[in-house]
């Protein structure tokens with residue numbers, strides 16, 4: 001359905017996958033001049049002709065006014081807002097290509113829940129490093145692309161130190177079924193989105209091993225404790241983790257096989273190799289790389305993250321699952337809640 005907007009903007013979405021398509025459909029539906037860029041001209045042509053992104057969101061009609069292009073310059077020219085929905089592995093390469101094509105003051109919004117391979121740069125770091133004079137934000141929350149396009153009531157978070165950017169993104173994305181909350185803790189929101197993928201692998205594995213709801217609840221709650229402990233050690237605000245981008249996305253991703261990360265864990269739990277599981281899913285599962293990076297960082301900083309160590313041991317150290325579970329269950333029994341509202 002087309003919504004009238006009093007302030008139509010020019011918006012590009014970079015990335016031809018499921019989340020890029022979902023975001024592009026929302027903003028086009030809100031009456032903005034919207035272009036979706038995908039690198040492959042054949043895929044762009046197929047989406048244009050069928051008015052459907054058959055590979056990533058089969059059966060979902062693309063908005064009639066959404067313009068799909070494989071020409072980067074055409075897609076981003078004159079844009080007020082650019083959403084970057086490119087997997088972390090290729091994020092820098094795409095931002096570097098797009099940087100010289102932007103007008104000053106463009107709002108650049110990452111939707112990517114990952115950490116750059118081989119270093120510890122988050123996507124907003126890359127946006128700042130590769131461009132000058134742009135306004136940067138991060139979008140993250142409990143947001144399965146498939147449920148967004150199906151019109152399920154959904155909320156997300158826009159994080160930026162730039163308050164007016166937050167307002168503009170809230171207005172551009174808000175619809176009858178989509179709400180956008182704001183935060184000024186960019187690092188916390190972004191870290192939460194990346195970290196929760198690890199724990200979705202863990203709970204997917206627990207589901208494959210036929211563990212019940214007690215186990216899932218234990219895992220989700222202790223995952224949150226670990227995420228907050230790590231966030232605090234890294235200088236983020238742990239309270240951000242009790243919001244939509246933290247516990248909201250953690251519950252979502254750890255409870256549903258719509259999550260690719262959960263499915264990786266499930267397949268490994270059923271005996272498949274990690275490579276086989278990733279190949280079978282055929283879409284990005286950011287958590288696999290994030291496990292490696294967080295394990296390394298937590299070890300360097302001396303942060304206690306038993307679930308990260310456990311899933312790392314299973315995925316990358318060829319340790320048998322029963323042995324890893326035994327170790328986890330025999331670890332020290334400490335305080336439940338380490339944070340207190342009392343002064």
Ligand SMILES: NC(=O)C1=CN([C@@H]2O[C@H](COP(=O)(O)OP(=O)(O)OC[C@H]3O[C@@H](n4cnc5c(N)ncnc54)[C@H](O)[C@@H]3O)[C@@H](O)[C@H]2O)C=CC1
Nearest residue numbers: 016017018019020039085090111112113143144145283284
């Ligand atoms: N799918 C979802 O429900 C959600 C995904 N996200 C995040 O959004 C990011 C993107 O995810 P999806 O769209 O779901 O991934 P996807 O696997 O569905 O699609 C990724 C897209 O990126 C493109 N791509 C890969 N390398 C590229 C390159 N070098 N240049 C240009 N394009 C390239 C692929 O061709 C594909 O179109 C991920 O970091 C994910 O964590 C965030 C919220 C929800």
Ligand SMILES: O=C(CO)COP(=O)(O)O
Nearest residue numbers: 141142143144259260261
């Ligand atoms: O981040 C997501 C939902 O909020 C999607 O999770 P997956 O990348 O595991 O599919």
